[in-house]
Amino acid sequence: MDARVWLSRRALKLHAVILILVPAFMALCIWQITRALGGNSLSWAYVFEWPIFAGYAVYMWWRFVHEAAEEVTPPAASAEHPPGGPGPGADADPERAARQEKEDAELAAYNEYLARLAERDRAAER
Numbered sequence: 001m002d003a004r005v006w007l008s009r010r011a012l013k014l015h016a017v018i019l020i021l022v023p024a025f026m027a028l029c030i031w032q033i034t035r036a037l038g039g040n041s042l043s044w045a046y047v048f049e050w051p052i053f054a055g056y057a058v059y060m061w062w063r064f065v066h067e068a069a070e071e072v073t074p075p076a077a078s079a080e081h082p083p084g085g086p087g088p089g090a091d092a093d094p095e096r097a098a099r100q101e102k103e104d105a106e107l108a109a110y111n112e113y114l115a116r117l118a119e120r121d122r123a124a125e126r
Contacts, residue, residue: 005065005066006065010064011065014061014064014065015061017061018057018058018061021054021057022054022057022058025050025051025053025054025057026050026051026054028046028050029046029047029050029051029054032044032046032047032050033047
């Protein structure tokens with residue numbers, strides 16, 4: 001595996017979180033064991049719950065670190081295609097272009113509706 005995946009800013013933050021969570025969960029497990037042995041029968045459920053939480057935290061840490069590796073690819077946006085605008089190849093996909101035009105028309109209609117409501121509220125306040 002590439003060292004950039006394990007040493008990225010996001011991965012380092014995830015490492016710090018897991019290094020805090022797992023020992024904390026294990027300490028809570030030991031605490032619940034002492035309570036359960038002391039006569040608190042409800043604590044027996046927590047004795048098994050905290051290690052499950054720790055295992056799930058490790059599983060999610062592993063997933064997030066590797067998920068970040070897949071998302072490292074740089075965006076293909078350029079000055080010609082600003083974010084939110086039609087991207088490269090928009091002309092090549094007429095279905096996508098039609099869907100975008102429909103969404104733009106719906107958004108414009110909704111904004112007009114909101115403007116009419118605001119105007120009506122202002123008129124009612126006078």
